[in-house]
Amino acid sequence: MDADIEFSNNECDEVEIDKEIGGDETIEEPTVGMQFSSVEEVHAYYMKYGKKKGFGVSKRNIRQDDDGIVRWFCLACARGGISKSTVANVMKPRQTVKMGCKARINAVLNVEGGYIISKVILDHVHACSPGKARHFRYFKKVDARVAKRLEINDEAGIRLSKNFKSLVVEAGGYENCAFGENECRKYIDKARLLRLGVGGGVALCNYFEDMQKRNPEFYYKIDVDNEMRLKNVFWADARSRVVYESFGDVITFDTTYLTNAYKMPFALFVGVNHHGQSILLGCRLISNEDADTFEWLFQSWLQCMNNQPPNAIITDQDKAMKIAISRVFPTSRHRFCLWHIMKKLPEKFGSHCRYGEIKSTIHRCVYDSFSQHEFDEHWCRMLDTYHLHENAWLVSLYSDRHYWVPACVRDTFWAGMSTTQRSEGMNAFFDDYVHSRTTLKQFVDQYDSALRRKVENEAIANFNSFNTDIPCISRYPLEKQFQSAYTLAKFKEVQEKLRGFLYLTTKEMGCEDGRYMFVVVDEIQVGNDLLKRVTFNVEVDQDPLDVKCSCKLFEFRGILCRHTLRVLTQMGQHTIPSKYILDRWRKDIKRKYTFVKSSYDTTSIDDARRYDRIQNCFYELCSNASKAESSCVKLISQIEQLKTRYPGIADHDTSNTVDTTPSTEASTPRVISPLVVRSKGRPPSKRKVHPTEKSIKKSSTKRRLHNNQAEVHFY
Incomplete structure (x- = not known):
């Protein structure tokens, strides 16, 4: 009795749900003799009926002629048939939907070419629930x-x-x-x-060829082995090539980023623009990191940039890269990334009983030396104090000191870059777009998306520099000169130099043949609370005006130092010669690359643009028609009529698609996807780790986690 009552309640619920789902539409029960024009029409009808009643539908049997014409077919309840368990443990059977339900319809081809229902079974051996019908995969469809x-x-x-x-x-x-x-x-x-399209080497080649057809200035080069297997890839879009004309004086190059399914290192040629932002000047994927591979890469990049080498290049401390740069860029000043060198201190001295003292001393030698002579003195004193004359790593560092010590490279313009942090920052930028399973074709596509975002960031910075101003903090006319010429980012640097006047003491030492000599004592912060008094010499020629400071900040960053600015203001100089306001930092210059688009692959967005144009026309129409039921019904009726005039197209227009057909024997051999690259370097050593080094690693890990948490909370 209780079971009968419960069934009746459920039956009432199903009726209410049935009304709710079906709405005003009624679905006629299938009967023998019902006629349809096609197999698809029969299937669509029974699917609607199944959803209305609350059971899934599946195709059971079908019989076709030799010419492919369907003579007979069956549509049945999805819970029909019997499940045969294949599990090894019969005590743990898997769930199944099969339970032998006989509900079905059979349809046969009639003489007119349509289909007629020949058999109908309506009864199910299980409960049907219209309210749960949406969970059947047979009814789930993405429109x-x-x-x-x-x-x-x-x-x-x-x-x-x-x-x-x-x-x-x-x-x-x-x-x-x-x-x-x-x-x-x-x-x-x-x-x-x-x-x-297709993955691997074929897709990559097709993609590059199509991009070059769209814009002849798109450059790419692919290196393959004897088996036509992909080894190395280099590419640069048209905009990056033009950007190099304005900001190609200093570049960084880094190979420490692994982001694709083949573990091919992703390296970027990165420069810095007039806002101090990182800019892309080319990308590459390589399968090896030896001197020959780097030489091929640098030659490709040099050819791409019209054989104009950079004035300076920053890389990590790699011998193979050093050899390749000396061959391809003999006139370029090469510098090692300072960060990559200093981060090796725990590895080299972590087990030393005086590790903390050695680390602090090396930091003072590197960062607090303002001349080569001062660095040499501090270095030799450190070797004597800690008896490190036989340390091979320190010996090699000292022999290469002209490649990495700040005091030894200050005479070269580096645009304010001291490490490959530009490359690393750009790598982090790409983290939003690529991952360890990214295919080669996905890789270049996502590169294009990231590049567009980078261009937009620069456009916003340009807008802010032209439409906003940072108020001057002094009454010196030369500050207004910088304000009107420089971008906001660079003007902030100038103001930082003006604020530094507080820590300066100047003294005129005399004048000889029109050249004034000044001594400027600066209090420089070398620690959290420590100030170091450093003396700098400033020379000023008045006719024509020429200034030089022993700190060489202008030569290094392209921004006048506070020592020079202090002396000029003390001498009553109101304007700065144009040679001290570099064009690369100016905001009032229209650069050629701003007229070049960042992307030329419009295949995937042409349809979207047309779709958006049509959708925009419908927005206002739908908004007005939805205010009244009569208008809504009328609009829907008109749209249904329009559907017959614009039927769906099975094969899209392929005039702009990439040809991915396999190569024939007469065509160019097809490029094969690369092998998975083995990570560079030897396996980790099994040396004993000193407790001091363990504690250092633990503390550094805690700091890193703390910084990550702080960043999360900040954002």
Whole structure:
């Protein structure tokens, strides 16, 4: 009795849900003799009926002629058939939907070419629930509107979980969605495959060829082995090549980034623009890190940049790279990344009983020496104090001191860059776009997306520099001169020099043949609370005006130091000669590269642009028609009529797509995807680790975690 009552209540609930789902639409029960024009029409009808009643539908049997014409087919309840368990442990069977349900319809081909239902079984051996029908995978479908939204959000870098949640919110809840997250995931995977084409070397070659057809200034070079397997790749877009004309005087190059499925190091040629922002000047993927590979890469890059080598280049401390640069860029000043050298101190001296003292002493030698002579004195004193004359690493560092010690490289313009942190910062920038399983084709596509974002950041900085001003902090006319010429970022640096007047003491030492000699005593911070008094010499020629300071900041950064500015203001100098206001920092120069687009791969966005144009026209129309039921019904009716005039196109227009057909024997041999690259360096050694080094590593890890947490809280 209780069971009968419970069934009746459920039956009432199903009726209410049935009304709610079905709305005004009624689905006629299948009967023998019902006629349809095609197999698709029969299938669509039974799917609607199944969803209305609350059971899944699957195709059971089909019979075709030799010419492919369907003579007979069966559509049945998804819970039909019997499941055969294949698990080894019969005491732990897997769940199954099969339970032998006989509900089905059979349809046969009639003489008119249509189909007629020949057999109908309506009874199910299980309960049907219309309220749960949306969970059947047979009824889940991603329509055109949802598909377009998914693709747009995916290209914007929105991960799938948030992408799906936005659709749920728009639909008004999960119960109103005709699809699930798995369906969205499958669609995105398929869309990416269609968007990216074939993977590996073939896709990469096709992509580059197509980009070069779109713009002849796009440059790429591919290196393969005897088996036509991809070894090295280099490419640079047209905009990067023109950017090099303005900011190619100093570049950094780093190879420590692994971001693709083949573990090929991703290296960037990076410069700095007039805002102090990192700019891309070329990219490469290489399979080896020996001198010959680097030489091939640098030669390719030099050819790309019209055989104009950079004035200065910063790399990590790599012997193979050093050899290649000496061969390809003999006139360029080469410098090692200071950060890469200093980070090796725990590894080299972590087990030493006086590690803390040695580290502090080396830091003072490197950062607190303002001349080569001062550095040499401090270095020799350190070797004597700690008996490190036989340390091979320190011996090699000292022999290469002209490649990395700040006091030894201050006579060269480095645009304010002292390490490969520009490359590393750009690598972090790409973290939003690529990951360890990224294919080669995805890699270059995501590079293009990241490049557009970088260009937009520069455009915003240009806008701010032209439309806003930072007020002057002094009454000196020369500050206004810098204010009107420099970008905001560089003017801030000038103001920082003016604030430094507080720590300066100047004294005129005399004048000889029109050259004034000044001694400037500066209090420089060398620690958290320590100040070091350092003396600098400033020379001033008045006709024509020429200034030099022993700190060589202008030669190094392209910004006049506070010692020079203090002396000029003390002498009553109101203007600065134009040679001390570098064009590369100016905001009032229209540079050639700003007229060049950052991307030329418009294949994937042409459809989106047309779609947006049509959608924008519908926005106002839908808004007005939704205010009244009569207008809503009329508009829907008119749209249904328009659908017949614009049917779906199965094969998209391929006039702008990349040709990914396999090469024939008469064509160029197809490039094979690269082998997975083995990481550079030997396996980690099994040496004993001193407790001091362990504690240092623990403390550094804690600091890093603390900094990461601080960044998260900040943002």
